[in-house]
Amino acid sequence: MSWLSNALSSSIGRKIIMSITGLFLCSFLVIHLIGNLQLFKNDGGVAFNIYSHFMGTNPVIRTIEFVLLAGFVFHIYEAIALTGRNKAARGPQGYKVDNIGQNSPWQSRNMGLLGTIILIFLLVHLYNFFYRARFGDLDPDINSNDDLYTLVASSFKQWWYVLLYVLAQVALAYHLIHGFKSAFQTLGLTHRKYTPFITYFGYAFSIIVCAGFAAMPLYFFFLK
Amino acid sequence: MKLDAKIPEGPLAEKWEKHKFNVKLVNPANKRKYDVIVVGTGLAGASAAASLAELGYNVKAFSFHDSPRRAHSIAAQGGINAAKNYQNDGDSVFRLFYDTIKGGDYRAREANVYRLAQVSVNIIDQCVAQGVPFAREYGGLLANRSFGGAQVSRTFYARGQTGQQLLLGAYSALMRQIAYGKVKMYNRTEMLDLVVVDGQARGIITRNLITGEIQQHAAHAVVLATGGYGNVFYLSTNAKYSNATAAWRAHKKGALFANPCFTQIHPTCIPVSGDYQSKLTLMSESLRNDGRVWVPKTVEMAERLRKGEIRVSDIKEEDRDYFLERKYPAFGNLVPRDVASRNAKMMCDEGRGVGASGLAVFLDFSEIIQRIGVEGVSQKYGNLFAMYEKITDENPYEMPMRIYPAVHYTMGGLWVDYNLQTNVPGLYATGECNFSDHGANRLGASALMQGLADGYFVIPYTIGDYLANTPPKPVTTEHPAFQEAEAQVRERLQRFMGINGTRTPDEFHKALGHIMWEYCGMARNAEGLQHAKQAIQQLRKEFWSDLKVTGLNEELNQTLEKAGRVADFLELGELMVDDAYNRNESCGGHFREEYQTPEGEALRDDENYAYVAAWQYQGDNVPEVLHKEELTFENVKLTQRSYK
Amino acid sequence: MAGSNPNAKPMDLTLKVWRQRNRTADGQLVDYQVKNISPDMSFLEMLDVLNEDLLHKGEDPVAFDHDCREGICGSCNLYINGRAHGPEPGTTTCQLHMRKFKDGDTIVVEPWRAAAFPVNRDLSVDRSAFDRIIQAGGYVSVNTGGVPDANEIPVPKSIADRAFDAATCIGCGACVASCKNASAMLFVSAKVSQLALLPQGQVERKTRVENMVAQMDKEGFGACTNIGSCAAECPVGISLENIAILNREFLAAKATSNNLA
Numbered sequence A: 001m002s003w004l005s006n007a008l009s010s011s012i013g014r015k016i017i018m019s020i021t022g023l024f025l026c027s028f029l030v031i032h033l034i035g036n037l038q039l040f041k042n043d044g045g046v047a048f049n050i051y052s053h054f055m056g057t058n059p060v061i062r063t064i065e066f067v068l069l070a071g072f073v074f075h076i077y078e079a080i081a082l083t084g085r086n087k088a089a090r091g092p093q094g095y096k097v098d099n100i101g102q103n104s105p106w107q108s109r110n111m112g113l114l115g116t117i118i119l120i121f122l123l124v125h126l127y128n129f130f131y132r133a134r135f136g137d138l139d140p141d142i143n144s145n146d147d148l149y150t151l152v153a154s155s156f157k158q159w160w161y162v163l164l165y166v167l168a169q170v171a172l173a174y175h176l177i178h179g180f181k182s183a184f185q186t187l188g189l190t191h192r193k194y195t196p197f198i199t200y201f202g203y204a205f206s207i208i209v210c211a212g213f214a215a216m217p218l219y220f221f222f223l224k
Numbered sequence B: 001m002k003l004d005a006k007i008p009e010g011p012l013a014e015k016w017e018k019h020k021f022n023v024k025l026v027n028p029a030n031k032r033k034y035d036v037i038v039v040g041t042g043l044a045g046a047s048a049a050a051s052l053a054e055l056g057y058n059v060k061a062f063s064f065h066d067s068p069r070r071a072h073s074i075a076a077q078g079g080i081n082a083a084k085n086y087q088n089d090g091d092s093v094f095r096l097f098y099d100t101i102k103g104g105d106y107r108a109r110e111a112n113v114y115r116l117a118q119v120s121v122n123i124i125d126q127c128v129a130q131g132v133p134f135a136r137e138y139g140g141l142l143a144n145r146s147f148g149g150a151q152v153s154r155t156f157y158a159r160g161q162t163g164q165q166l167l168l169g170a171y172s173a174l175m176r177q178i179a180y181g182k183v184k185m186y187n188r189t190e191m192l193d194l195v196v197v198d199g200q201a202r203g204i205i206t207r208n209l210i211t212g213e214i215q216q217h218a219a220h221a222v223v224l225a226t227g228g229y230g231n232v233f234y235l236s237t238n239a240k241y242s243n244a245t246a247a248w249r250a251h252k253k254g255a256l257f258a259n260p261c262f263t264q265i266h267p268t269c270i271p272v273s274g275d276y277q278s279k280l281t282l283m284s285e286s287l288r289n290d291g292r293v294w295v296p297k298t299v300e301m302a303e304r305l306r307k308g309e310i311r312v313s314d315i316k317e318e319d320r321d322y323f324l325e326r327k328y329p330a331f332g333n334l335v336p337r338d339v340a341s342r343n344a345k346m347m348c349d350e351g352r353g354v355g356a357s358g359l360a361v362f363l364d365f366s367e368i369i370q371r372i373g374v375e376g377v378s379q380k381y382g383n384l385f386a387m388y389e390k391i392t393d394e395n396p397y398e399m400p401m402r403i404y405p406a407v408h409y410t411m412g413g414l415w416v417d418y419n420l421q422t423n424v425p426g427l428y429a430t431g432e433c434n435f436s437d438h439g440a441n442r443l444g445a446s447a448l449m450q451g452l453a454d455g456y457f458v459i460p461y462t463i464g465d466y467l468a469n470t471p472p473k474p475v476t477t478e479h480p481a482f483q484e485a486e487a488q489v490r491e492r493l494q495r496f497m498g499i500n501g502t503r504t505p506d507e508f509h510k511a512l513g514h515i516m517w518e519y520c521g522m523a524r525n526a527e528g529l530q531h532a533k534q535a536i537q538q539l540r541k542e543f544w545s546d547l548k549v550t551g552l553n554e555e556l557n558q559t560l561e562k563a564g565r566v567a568d569f570l571e572l573g574e575l576m577v578d579d580a581y582n583r584n585e586s587c588g589g590h591f592r593e594e595y596q597t598p599e600g601e602a603l604r605d606d607e608n609y610a611y612v613a614a615w616q617y618q619g620d621n622v623p624e625v626l627h628k629e630e631l632t633f634e635n636v637k638l639t640q641r642s643y644k
Numbered sequence C: 001m002a003g004s005n006p007n008a009k010p011m012d013l014t015l016k017v018w019r020q021r022n023r024t025a026d027g028q029l030v031d032y033q034v035k036n037i038s039p040d041m042s043f044l045e046m047l048d049v050l051n052e053d054l055l056h057k058g059e060d061p062v063a064f065d066h067d068c069r070e071g072i073c074g075s076c077n078l079y080i081n082g083r084a085h086g087p088e089p090g091t092t093t094c095q096l097h098m099r100k101f102k103d104g105d106t107i108v109v110e111p112w113r114a115a116a117f118p119v120n121r122d123l124s125v126d127r128s129a130f131d132r133i134i135q136a137g138g139y140v141s142v143n144t145g146g147v148p149d150a151n152e153i154p155v156p157k158s159i160a161d162r163a164f165d166a167a168t169c170i171g172c173g174a175c176v177a178s179c180k181n182a183s184a185m186l187f188v189s190a191k192v193s194q195l196a197l198l199p200q201g202q203v204e205r206k207t208r209v210e211n212m213v214a215q216m217d218k219e220g221f222g223a224c225t226n227i228g229s230c231a232a233e234c235p236v237g238i239s240l241e242n243i244a245i246l247n248r249e250f251l252a253a254k255a256t257s258n259n260l261a
């Protein structure tokens, strides 16, 4: 299987892993967002807690969780590997004056930075909700499901927490504005007829998904 | 010395086939025992190096460029001729042969030119197989355009970048052989001398342009494909680095230099804009397919235009003199280059030139733009128009281009026989470096054809004939001739470094260029040539006493490189003047004012000058000796060229 | 009317030029003044003026690569004011004219920067890595002679045109120089897609892309992250579409070729 590891550790191979994991994470975002829409239901969190209970106990979901974890791990690992290689490729002496900003969009050059913001957010997010939901000691709600809803609602009353969330979603949006179409380019899925559509779709996707996520903390902070 | 062109016996059309059968072959197992040096990896050199390696020879290839893909051939724009007759318009091998001989004003060898026309068809096949993206028709087959000096459409092209695509084809073939280990490529390595052992070419001395290291290289045969010497004039359409050093060094080691005064002045170049000008840019001849050349009818009008009192658009149709269409109704704007250039000069001499300097004529596209629209024109010539606009800041879709003739190509070069071998056994010359196929004037799209013909289809056969007669014993650099040549090279470099005068190589080069353009350019006369000879000698003296070069030999030193090239130009320039002085006739690109028809056309003297002038070096500051190779024409009738 | 704008006045400029004696020496930006520069000069002609000045003063002229000065040989390669080939889109350094600058401007001139393009001296860099990538497979393996008649290989015009667009790459390296990752993907993709599009390129289609990409990686170029600086700075407009084609070709080749290495 050395051909496979050789292929995947080549510059294009690594990019292909980035793009497949990236698109996979995008699909996760969609599921995650749709599920979390339960938060907006005005039922004191009953539906949301049913949903989160299901997610926390269903064996299929539990298995997919590992795939998701792998997705993140590979995505992040390849990101680090590629960034290292790309830094080295410039050589020991960089430019004294570089106006690269005049020929390319900002987010395309700062995927690592955006990714790091997302990662920091992710760790906080996982610790606060995922870890405590799974391993913590949440009180039961009326259906004797763990009452994650209350935790969410109280967390989103803290201004710094809301700020972190919103910032992270902005970062994610920029990450995806470049990343979504970039993934198709990486996979060679381009065509004169369809690429413009992919580009627009990616743009809309990034904004809608991230706005959706950002709406939750804002909703709790301002309207609840 | 008796010059033997070694032209095979038999009818013209059968000579090459017969010759290919008669040449000795090297047995396949023995080929790897032969080393061949190829200097130059432009079209002629890259194609030769790749083809020889494919046959099994060990090739060492040299180029002063950082990659073979940068060779001057890359700049060729318009196209490459081939007698395919894909257009069904009456083309044939014989017609291409005939056009080329006539275009060359009957100063080329019939047998060589016929062979060129024959193999032209194979070149196109070869290039297409390599993946060269020639222009195509909607049906998927190859497209053609027409070029000057021909009434059929036989020019294959790749937009305005034909040379680039052909060179990249040859380059890729060469790269493949490098990967196989059959060619060892020396980039950024300049040949500074030829090594002759017992009368045979056996190697070269080179300088590594990055480190300054001087090296000796031995081989069973040496092929020079080092391009032309148009840069003698300083300003030309040639790339800045194009130079004559390799050929000139070989000349000083015994190789004859043929027809040095035959230089081609290309009619459609962007005019000089100031004295800082470093090179001139060609606007492809293909533009004359659709562009119409004109000047104002009267001197007064031209003057007012030059002063900016009126604009081009103020000149009415009937006040425009489309002088080529008027004088040459049959060929119109598509007369050969020498004729078009000379006529432009005549117009400017009359005072009807345009542009601030008055040294330009118009090339007008308004008619074709009306006919097929801006979009259509841009499809055909987009890159040329863009280049023109970048340089001049004028939009040729809106106002006519201003063009003026400029030095473009050198028909002269190392004398070679039918086998492309010089008079020094084992030394071959191909491409623009030799003198072989274009007589006194080259037709457009024929240089690419010749370079590739030589490299792909001629040299691989003819060099075998020589090698088969050479024992397959290893050659080494042990012979004292190598040490001697290296010592000379080192001494010369030291000399440049040691003069420590006040003038730069570029200043000398410009001064030489001025002399050459003034007295040995588009029009020449005996008096001017004599003056030029003295001026060049004087300049050469000053060069050797007042040159300034800084830095060291042991590093990348572009001033030192230039100094060596200019030193050689200063000698070659004088030989060109001698040759022009000797040739008391006008033919093709060589126009002696004393010899013209009443209408101002070139007046040949076939009685006395139907020969190749091959010059032999005799020593520094000693006049060279002229050898004549008489040209015999059995298949075409010598006539006054007419394009009327 | 010679040249362009009759009213354009000569300019005085400050140059900051990278000077470095050889591959291993340290380098730095050095300030120079050039005076009386005509707007109709090309950028390289302006450097010629500087070099003549330096030579007269007994200093070493600035080494830089150039040859055709027509935008086709790909020799010239200057990073001007932080942009590959300077500020003009679709233009090589040699075709950049001084009318794009103003009197009194300061212009910073640096060499291409990439680990795979070591500096020879001053502004001249070694781009032989590109040749080695082509050697790895950027060709159709046909020997001289014995090929079919040219018109026996018809190519639809639209395909021929696209192949031509890719084939116009001049190998200048601006794509590498301007890329944040010093990636050579645009250059490599231009050759790969030219030959992948044409019927002549089909036989070696898979090995070609596998080997060229392997060599590209070996030379130490970075990986493409689809930023697009390369295509924005490419003087001949090689499009990013070629990189997608390269990725596709690579994926297909790796998935289906018989090569187990």
Ligand SMILES: Cc1cc2nc3c(=O)[nH]c(=O)nc-3n(C[C@H](O)[C@H](O)[C@H](O)COP(=O)(O)OP(=O)(O)OC[C@H]3O[C@@H](n4cnc5c(N)ncnc54)[C@H](O)[C@@H]3O)c2cc1C
Binding pocket: B039, B040, B041, B042, B043, B044, B045, B062, B063, B064, B065, B068, B071, B072, B073, B074, B075, B076, B077, B078, B079, B080, B162, B163, B189, B190, B191, B192, B225, B226, B227, B228, B237, B238, B239, B242, B243, B245, B246, B282, B408, B409, B430, B431, B432, B433, B444, B445, B446, B447, B448, B449, B451
């Ligand atoms: C602007 C322009 C447009 C043209 N357009 C056309 C056209 O449309 N059609 C056409 O048929 N012809 C055209 N020509 C002419 C044609 O391009 C050239 O005649 C032809 O390409 C010359 O090829 P070559 O291989 O002989 O030499 P070149 O391509 O000049 O190659 C010379 C090689 O020799 C090497 N070299 C030279 N000296 C040394 C040395 N001392 N040591 C080591 N290496 C050395 C160089 O590095 C280079 O590799 C054009 C010419 C110009 C200037």
Ligand code: HEM
Binding pocket: A015, A016, A018, A019, A020, A021, A022, A023, A025, A026, A029, A075, A076, A079, A082, A111, A112, A113, A114, A115, A116, A118, A119, A175, A176, A178, A179, A180, A182, A183, A184, A186, A187, C224, C225, C226
């Ligand atoms: C939900 C989370 C994430 C999603 C949906 C996502 C999605 C994507 C997508 C689609 C791409 C484009 C791939 C391509 O160009 O082929 C991408 C690229 C990238 N991602 Fe992420 N990503 C996420 C999290 C992260 C994290 C946590 C990091 C870093 C630590 C990261 C770092 C990067 C980097 C550096 C790139 C650019 C690499 C390249 O374009 O080659 N991403 N991401």
Ligand code: SF4
Binding pocket: C168, C169, C170, C171, C172, C173, C174, C175, C176, C186, C187, C190, C230, C233, C234, C235, C236, C237, C238
């Ligand atoms: S792709 Fe463009 S920028 Fe890159 S080497 Fe080719 S021509 Fe230069």
Ligand code: FES
Binding pocket: C065, C066, C067, C068, C069, C070, C071, C072, C073, C074, C075, C076, C092, C093, C094, C095
């Ligand atoms: S010098 Fe040839 S492209 Fe600029």
